[in-house]
Amino acid sequence: MDWKCQIESIGVKIPGTRVTTPELMGKFKTPCIKKFGLLTGISERKICSSGEDSFSLATDAAMNCLSHSRYRAEELDMIINCSITKYKNGLSHLYEPSFSTLIRNNIGARKAITFDISNACAGMLTGVYIAEKFIRQGVIKTCMIVSGEYISNLCDHAINNITTSLSSEISSLTLGDCGAAAIIERTADKRKGLIISGFTTLSKYSDLCTGRQNRNSPGGKMKTRAKKIHQAAISESVPIVKEALNKCCLSFNEIKWLIPHQTSRSSIIAGANHYLNYFGEKPGQIVITLKDTGNTASTTHFFALHRYLNERRFSEDDNVMLLCFASGLIIGVVIFKMNEIVYRYGSTN
């Protein structure tokens, strides 16, 4: 039997230290960027303080997710860590054992199979793609996908290297830290199952955004040709989104919530306008959660879902589209109908 899967619970961990955009701009020795907050829509981001790192964010998010879940840790069949950064004990990047193995040991998920994946900002949605395969084939019933992104250190590197507003490291200033986790479970209700569609890597654009560990200083650095990657993502994603909508027999205006990858407000709005021109219709609401947290890499979609669930914005049966763009260039679409998860979050909880 081909099973379907659905999102059972979501957890996040936001670090406590906040850095406002004016504070960040104040760190430049020579002011060279104007209207950064206005263009990106980011007024502050949360960053890790001493004792926090990718591992602590991921573990705390996993615990938060379990606190909202009907499942206990020992009932999880699989844990997939999806973060780009794997910092443990500060800025020490862990290669072996896998991050997910350590998370499993920390949360007590004794029987879970574990492995890590890495797919830039599309990491968590790639995790959903893999979890869906294992669940559909009947190999597992539950899977936790988890990510802890400690990427604010890229911002520190950028501050020391940006000298003009044309610098390739400008995008690093949008980054903030965050941990997110979600449990994907098997369901027999085909109506509410996740539709995974269009996961594609367009490697022609793989050099437009690159990130790697520094050789000479702790942490990493990222270089982006922001305008080019934005243009490529928007134009190349149109047929992929169209195919995904056809697959679930929906029109674009039947999508109540569109959650794109959170890069900057201006690029999200430009993308939405491009879609409007192409499809001639638009989704109910485009979710933008950048203001307080910035771009949190692979965790953005689940952070946005968690926030809107807590604010009780979703209703049962709302159609939600998660749209990922990530360096590679990766484009992917996940469409689903909101389920009873909407009753487990928010003020009454």
Added chain:
Amino acid sequence: MVSVAQPRLGFHHVNSIRLSARAAGQCLDYAGIDPCDIGLLINTGIYRYRNTGEPAIAALIQETIGVNRTTAKDTDNHKNTFSFDLNNCGCGLLTALEIVEGSVRSGEIDYGMVVTGDAEPFHRLSNEFTFNSAAAAIILAGSGTSNGFSMFRTYSYPEYCEELVSSTFYGNEGWNRKGRNILNVMQKASYSDVCVDCAVKSLFKFLDESGKTLDEIDLIIPSQSPLGFTDKLKKRVGMNGNLIEIKKTGNMVFHTAGPAFALKKVWDDNRFRNSKNVLFLTTGAGINVSLALYQN
């Protein structure tokens, strides 16, 4: 189809991405299939050129071998490739094969490729890095029969989590290492013994679950690391000629590509095709042991 690659010259710094792409390209050539038919590409190498974090190494391999670099907007039946990296230490290859096998079996894709390759990320900026620069690629296609992979299992032994830990640290000592990120591979002396214990336990659990006996297994294709693992495993399991080993060079071992190198050996001498039941057995830090049964 399986292909392997090692550096052509041994004295210069090796780019793991180029090495992996070479293995992937050769594999496509041997298989004789259109590269655009590869629907899924997974890279399972751990130690990558200059510790590249993004994009995924799989995307860079895809670009180098020229597989579906962009969408073909002018045709309705355009083909796409999805690629990503997977890290499950020494067991990554089998985990990725399980994902690809599921996608091929369900008819979602015609062909899937698993590529794996390791090389020292920065030349001479590592401690105890005893892994050969090596890469391998495997292409899976639908068999249309009951032949092929029939069962995958992973067993975990979290009590041995700290037997092998590798991570970077910011160096403060030495004239050439001060102010550098150094890769440190810490492997306990007991690691290979523990790996063998876990592998043997897992092997018999797997055989129980699959309803097979050890006598029915014609070939075992194991991990080639840690050092001494295959020798000790042979002694414990007793399948001398049929447990495949790759010739070692000093203390250096084949890491994630090890099982693929062993597979290549038996692929070339036709033992793989002529064996009815082939068992893949991999171990990795954690400790995790993954096994898969392949039937001809």
